[in-house]
Amino acid sequence: MSKLFSKEHEWVDVLNDDIVRVGITDYAQQELGDIVFVENPEVDETVTANESMGTIESVKTVSEIYVPVSGVVVKINEELDDEPELVNTNPEDEGWLVEIKITDREGLTNLMNREEYQNFIENGGE
Incomplete structure (x- = not known):
């Protein structure tokens, strides 16, 4: 998928039946500018779709990270602790x-495919 x-x-990238990987889009990182810090939730933390699960700090601003699906955090990208700029580069x-x-x-059905997302940001992304 x-x-x-x-x-x-x-x-959201569906890795298997019940595990998904989450990140911010290229569009979002371009809007934020140079990322200097990422505050992720803790492993085993329960997260709820459309609620904040952490923040991303850039040289311009601090932005909330909204979780697109409900579940339990099973892994965080610890490389971001030392290299938050990975969010910018990749x-x-x-x-x-x-x-x-x-x-x-079912929460996955509320999300857009790449083409729908491109149309969304081309039309203002709000």
Whole structure:
């Protein structure tokens, strides 16, 4: 399955039946500018779709990270502790944020495919 996207500019990559990897989109990192710090949730923390699960700090601003699906955090990208700039250089691969064991697969149906997301940002992305 290819990546899915939220209106808050996060992406979701379904790794298997119940584990997804989440990050911010290339569009989001361009809007933020140079990332200097990422505050992720803790492993075993329960997260709820469309609620904040952490923050990303750039030289311009601090932004909330909204979780696109509900579940439990099973892994965080610890490389971001020392190299937050991975979110800038490779946001949709090495710059991933967390892996979540989803509790409601139905939440995936609320997300957009890449083409729908491109149309969304071309039309203002708000």
